Amino acid sequence: MSVEVPLAGGVWDRFGRIVAAHSVMLRDVGLIDDDALAGLLRAADSTRLAGPGADRNRVSLLELVRDFDVRMDAQLPAGLAGTARVGRGTIDVAAGVARVILRGDVLRFGDAVIALRTTLIELANTHVVSLMPVSIAGHIAQPTTLGHVLTSLVSQLARTAARIESAYADVNCSPLGSGALASTGMPIDRERLTDLLGFDGLIENTFDAVSATDHFAGIAQAVESAVLPVKRFLDAILTWVRAEPESFRFGVEWTVLLSDLPQARPALGAETLIGDLQAAIEMTAQLRSAAGRVAFGPLTVELDRLLELAEAALRRGRSAIDRANALIGSGIEVNRALLANRAGKGFSTSSDLADFLMIEEQIEPGPAQQIAALTISRARDEGLEASGITPDLIDGAALLVIGREVKVEFEAISRYLAPRRFIARRSVPGGPNPDAVRAQLDGERARLSQDSQRLANARERLQRAASELEATERESLTSAAG
Numbered sequence: 241m242s243v244e245v246p247l248a249g250g251v252w253d254r255f256g257r258i259v260a261a262h263s264v265m266l267r268d269v270g271l272i273d274d275d276a277l278a279g280l281l282r283a284a285d286s287t288r289l290a291g292p293g294a295d296r297n298r299v300s301l302l303e304l305v306r307d308f309d310v311r312m313d314a315q316l317p318a319g320l321a322g323t324a325r326v327g328r329g330t331i332d333v334a335a336g337v338a339r340v341i342l343r344g345d346v347l348r349f350g351d352a353v354i355a356l357r358t359t360l361i362e363l364a365n366t367h368v369v370s371l372m373p374v375s376i377a378g379h380i381a382q383p384t385t386l387g388h389v390l391t392s393l394v395s396q397l398a399r400t401a402a403r404i405e406s407a408y409a410d411v412n413c414s415p416l417g418s419g420a421l422a423s424t425g426m427p428i429d430r431e432r433l434t435d436l437l438g439f440d441g442l443i444e445n446t447f448d449a450v451s452a453t454d455h456f457a458g459i460a461q462a463v464e465s466a467v468l469p470v471k472r473f474l475d476a477i478l479t480w481v482r483a484e485p486e487s488f489r490f491g492v493e494w495t496v497l498l499s500d501l502p503q504a505r506p507a508l509g510a511e512t513l514i515g516d517l518q519a520a521i522e523m524t525a526q527l528r529s530a531a532g533r534v535a536f537g538p539l540t541v542e543l544d545r546l547l548e549l550a551e552a553a554l555r556r557g558r559s560a561i562d563r564a565n566a567l568i569g570s571g572i573e574v575n576r577a578l579l580a581n582r583a584g585k586g587f588s589t590s591s592d593l594a595d596f597l598m599i600e601e602q603i604e605p606g607p608a609q610q611i612a613a614l615t616i617s618r619a620r621d622e623g624l625e626a627s628g629i630t631p632d633l634i635d636g637a638a639l640l641v642i643g644r645e646v647k648v649e650f651e652a653i654s655r656y657l658a659p660r661r662f663i664a665r666r667s668v669p670g671g672p673n674p675d676a677v678r679a680q681l682d683g684e685r686a687r688l689s690q691d692s693q694r695l696a697n698a699r700e701r702l703q704r705a706a707s708e709l710e711a712t713e714r715e716s717l718t719s720a721a722g
Contacts, residue, residue, distance in 0.1 A: 256288025278720030329419035364390035380586030415449035438705030
């Protein structure tokens with residue numbers, strides 16, 4: 241298996257930056273002088289800018305490392321040829337460049353999830369009073385609000401932030417200086433390489449550094465944890481549309497006009513998006529499986545396959561998340577009136593009838609539940625909805641259960657069985673009461689801000705390290721020229 245260079249995020253360029261950092265480290269520990277450093281930096285930069293050549297667009301990482309070294313040595317005087325390879329190997333550089341590529345991909349994936357969370361929070365805030373029913377196994381269970389449902393998706397995506405952060409922390413550790421697995425007898429400074437290249441830490445054990453696959457498994461988990469809940473949510477929306485075609489309307493860019501059925505505009509764009517989300521999930525499964533099949537030892541040709549799968553999972557996942565953001569943010573129109581109407585159907589609030597009898601009529605829990613069950617059963621038999629439950633129905637059931645009528649008032653029953661009253665009573669933290677949802681959204685905004693800042697800090701750290709390395713290179717070249 242080999243890596244296609246253009247799709248691998250600038251593999252050749254990453255080699256050049258690693259060689260430059262390694263050369264600076266060699267000077268800093270006294271293995272080469274300033275003149276030698278300047279020569280190595282010029283050769284590395286020239287080789288990097290020249291590119292790998294069109295005929296090398298699909299070769300393995302290890303072959304590319306060797307190609308870079310050969311072409312760099314060809315530009316050096318005999319006394320310097322081979323100096324850039326002092327204290328380093330081919331395998332550790334390939335492992336290092338894979339991690340450099342993937343850390344950028346993980347940050348970009350994190351940005352996409354942050355953007356989707358932002359969209360969902362604002363949309364949920366506009367729908368904290370938009371009623372809708374929720375089904376369990378195809379049967380209407382209870383009413384809630386669209387804002388409450390959307391906030392549940394926000395919460396699931398917020399939990400992925402820890403997995404994305406963990407994946408980044410795992411991948412942004414330096415394997416450099418490990419050689420093939422046992423490092424080198426030369427007095428190199430692995431920590432200095434870590435700083436020069438913006439890694440947050442060092443993989444201490446040199447065997448582990450070139451053998452580990454857990455960072456690939458971590459990437460798979462991070463991508464799946466974000467993509468899966470989005471797919472499930474969109475699946476639910478399309479299920480609604482199939483049952484109630486007017487419940488959600490899709491923008492024209494997400495539908496297709498059938499020439500022989502001008503009245504129909506099926507949401508094929510949304511269906512395609514769900515397929516793309518599923519493809520990303522399947523890609524993470526392939527990555528996890530491939531990482532689990534690798535023998536315990538230094539990665540050579542296996543690294544190419546793992547890198548290819550990890551990049552594909554991150555790229556597909558990010559693309560699908562971006563498109564889901566566009567669909568959810570501006571591609572769906574919610575039919576609030578229809579959903580609100582359906583929220584009161586199917587006895588969705590009838591679970592509160594027993595609560596009403598316990599709280600308002602002071603009936604013991606067991607009898608109250610029996611009266612409620614019998615009342616609802618008789619109402620169903622008569623073709624009524626919860627809103628049609630009358631005091632007579634309740635009294636008839638009460639006579640059978642406790643031997644007396646309870647003489648409830650119709651207005652009192654309505655206060656418990658009306659969907660909006662049902663929602664209003666559920667004001668516990670995380671409940672569908674509008675104020676409770678708004679409070680949760682405030683907390684989600686704070687978490688979003690913190691997670692976004694962590695991504696920004698990571699990106700700033702990489703940029704700062706890159707700038708410092710470039711400044712060191714300029715200083716060395718200027719000093720040598722003087």
